[in-house]
Amino acid sequence: MQKESSQIQQEVQQLFSPHPVPKPLADPLSSLRPVVAFLIAIQLLMGTGLLVFGLVRGPVELLIQAGVLFVAPAFLIVVYALALPKQTTDIFYLRSFKKDASSYRIRELLEVVLGRGYRLSGIRDPRKRVPHFLKPLFLVPMMLAYAGSKYLNLEAKEDWKARLWRSLADAKGVVLDLRDLTEFVIEEIELVLVCIQPDRILFVVQSEREYAKLKNRLANNGVDVAPLGHVVVWDETMPGNEEEFASRCQTYCQQLPGHVAGLAVSAVPLIQGFVKSAQALRLEKASAWAQYAVGIALLFALSFISGEIDLLGEWPWLGVVLGALVVLQLAFLLNHFVGVVKKMRMARRFNPAYKLHLRADLLKGLWLGLMLIVLAAGLMFAGVRHIYAGYLDRAEQVRFESGYRILELITMDAFLSGGPTIVDTQTLLEILEPSSASLFKLNGKNLDMMNSPGSIWVAVPQTETEKATLGFSWAGMEIAPRCTFETLSKLAAELEIDSLIYERCSMNSR
Structure with missing residues (x-):
C-alpha cells in the first residue's frame, strides 16, 4: 500500500513538473488553533508569573495585572472550545455562493447527522473573506465569524480548482448542492465525479423531477452522473421534509468508507490551467506574510496607544473603536453560543450522541473559562481592596x-x-x-x-x-x-x- 502511494506521488509530481503539486485549500481556523493555544499558554504563564511576583514582592498593581491576564485567556478558551475545529475537513459541501443563505439549515442538519467523526466545510465566498492584515486585529471576531458560518471557511484564489482537487484526496465524502447550476458548480461536479467514487457523493436537489432535468443538463455538458449516487430532496415547504432529509443523510453517512479517497491522477487534465508556478506561489506567500506583518504592527500600535490614557483623551475615536471591538466580540460569541445550543436541540431529534458531544465541549470551555474568570475576579478584588485600604x-x-x-x-x-x-x-x-x-x-x-x-x-x-x-x-x-x-x-x-x-x-x- 505504501509503495503504491509512493508511486502515485511520484507520478503526480512528474505530471505537474516543473510546477509544484497544488496544496490543499487553505483552512484559517485549523491554522489558528496552535496560534490560539500559544496565546492562551503565554497569557497564563505571564499571569502566573505576575501573581507569584506580586505575592512575594507585594505591589498590588502586579496582582491587578495578573487578574487582567487571567481574564483574556478565559475568553480565548471558550472560543477555542466552541469555534475552532478539532480535525481537518473530510466532507466537502460544494454549491453556488448564491445559495449560501438557504443552504445554512441543510448544512446544520448534515453536521448533526454526520456527528463528531466528520467535519463538514467548503470554499468561502471570496466577498466574505477577512483580509490577511485584519486577521491579527480582529482575531476573535474572525474566528467566530468563520466558525459555523453560512459562508463556510476554506479559502483559495485563482487556483481554487487545483487546490480543491488536492483537498478531495483527503475527503471521505462530498455533498453537491445542485439547486443552482452555475458554470463553477458544473466544473466542481465534473471534478468530483472524476475524483470521488459514486458511493461517497450526496446530491442535494429541489425535487426528484428537477434532478432528472439537471441530470440531462449535465449530460449535455458532458458530465455523466453515476446512478449509484445518493439523491436527497430539500424543500422546506413539504411537510416532513426535514425528517426525510435527515433519514437519507443518515443512510449516506452509514455507508461512507472509513478511508479517504486518495489522489485522482485521472483528474489532472481538468486542473492543469489552474496550477500556479513556484514563483507565483512565493509571491503569494510573501504578500500574505507582509499583510500579516502589517496587521501585527497595527495591533501593537493600537495596544500601545490604548495604554496611554492621555492619547485616548486626544483621540476619543480610539476609545469608541476599542469599545466597539469588545462589543463585537461579545455579540459574535453570544451568536455562536446560540448556534451551538440550536444544534444541540437538533441533535436531540436526529443524533443524540452528537448532542452529548456538543454539550461536553460547551461545558468544558465554559467551566475552564469560568474558573479563570473567578480566579481573576478574586485577584482583582484583592487588589481593589488593597487600593481602597x-x-x-x-x-x-x-x-x-x-x-x-x-x-x-x-x-x-x-x-x-x-x-x-x-x-x-x-x-x-x-x-x-x-x-x-x-x-x-x-x-x-x-x-x-x-x-x-x-x-x-x-x-x-x-x-x-x-x-x-x-x-x-x-x-x-x-x-x-x-x-x-x-x-x-x-x-x-x-x-x-x-x-x-x-x-x-x-x-x-x-
Missing part, C-alpha cells in the same frame, strides 16, 4: 498632617506673640479653638488624633529663645523631632514613600 490610610495621613500643621502654627504664633508658654500637650490643647480641639483627645502626655493611629507630643518646651518643638508618632512608631535612618527606611516601606508624613520625617532626618 491604601486610600483610607492616605486620607488618615492627610488629616493627621493637617492637624499637625495647625499645632505647629499655634506654637509658632505663641512664640512670636509672647503668648502662653507651651510646655506640654495639656497647655497646647487648652489654646486650641473648640473646632480644632475636637480633632484630638488627651492620652497621658500625648494628643491622639481621633480615628487615626497618629499621636503628637511637645518634644521641646517653649522658652524665651526657642519655640516649642512637636514630636509625633504613627502607629506606635516614634518619628520626630529627629528621625534615624533606620526609622526612615521602615517608614518608607510602611507609608509607600509618597506620603506627607514620610516627607516630614525626611526633613527631620537632615
Whole structure:
C-alpha cells in the first residue's frame, strides 16, 4: 500500500513538473488553533508569573495585572472550545455562493447527522473573506465569524480548482448542492465525479423531477452522473421534509468508507490551467506574510496607544473603536453560543450522541473559562481592596498632617506673640479653638488624633529663645523631632514613600 502511494506521488509530481503539486485549500481556523493555544499558554504563564511576583514582592498593581491576564485567556478558551475545529475537513459541501443563505439549515442538519467523526466545510465566498492584515486585529471576531458560518471557511484564489482537487484526496465524502447550476458548480461536479467514487457523493436537489432535468443538463455538458449516487430532496415547504432529509443523510453517512479517497491522477487534465508556478506561489506567500506583518504592527500600535490614557483623551475615536471591538466580540460569541445550543436541540431529534458531544465541549470551555474568570475576579478584588485600604490610610495621613500643621502654627504664633508658654500637650490643647480641639483627645502626655493611629507630643518646651518643638508618632512608631535612618527606611516601606508624613520625617532626618 505504501509503495503504491509512493508511486502515485511520484507520478503526480512528474505530471505537474516543473510546477509544484497544488496544496490543499487553505483552512484559517485549523491554522489558528496552535496560534490560539500559544496565546492562551503565554497569557497564563505571564499571569502566573505576575501573581507569584506580586505575592512575594507585594505591589498590588502586579496582582491587578495578573487578574487582567487571567481574564483574556478565559475568553480565548471558550472560543477555542466552541469555534475552532478539532480535525481537518473530510466532507466537502460544494454549491453556488448564491445559495449560501438557504443552504445554512441543510448544512446544520448534515453536521448533526454526520456527528463528531466528520467535519463538514467548503470554499468561502471570496466577498466574505477577512483580509490577511485584519486577521491579527480582529482575531476573535474572525474566528467566530468563520466558525459555523453560512459562508463556510476554506479559502483559495485563482487556483481554487487545483487546490480543491488536492483537498478531495483527503475527503471521505462530498455533498453537491445542485439547486443552482452555475458554470463553477458544473466544473466542481465534473471534478468530483472524476475524483470521488459514486458511493461517497450526496446530491442535494429541489425535487426528484428537477434532478432528472439537471441530470440531462449535465449530460449535455458532458458530465455523466453515476446512478449509484445518493439523491436527497430539500424543500422546506413539504411537510416532513426535514425528517426525510435527515433519514437519507443518515443512510449516506452509514455507508461512507472509513478511508479517504486518495489522489485522482485521472483528474489532472481538468486542473492543469489552474496550477500556479513556484514563483507565483512565493509571491503569494510573501504578500500574505507582509499583510500579516502589517496587521501585527497595527495591533501593537493600537495596544500601545490604548495604554496611554492621555492619547485616548486626544483621540476619543480610539476609545469608541476599542469599545466597539469588545462589543463585537461579545455579540459574535453570544451568536455562536446560540448556534451551538440550536444544534444541540437538533441533535436531540436526529443524533443524540452528537448532542452529548456538543454539550461536553460547551461545558468544558465554559467551566475552564469560568474558573479563570473567578480566579481573576478574586485577584482583582484583592487588589481593589488593597487600593481602597491604601486610600483610607492616605486620607488618615492627610488629616493627621493637617492637624499637625495647625499645632505647629499655634506654637509658632505663641512664640512670636509672647503668648502662653507651651510646655506640654495639656497647655497646647487648652489654646486650641473648640473646632480644632475636637480633632484630638488627651492620652497621658500625648494628643491622639481621633480615628487615626497618629499621636503628637511637645518634644521641646517653649522658652524665651526657642519655640516649642512637636514630636509625633504613627502607629506606635516614634518619628520626630529627629528621625534615624533606620526609622526612615521602615517608614518608607510602611507609608509607600509618597506620603506627607514620610516627607516630614525626611526633613527631620537632615
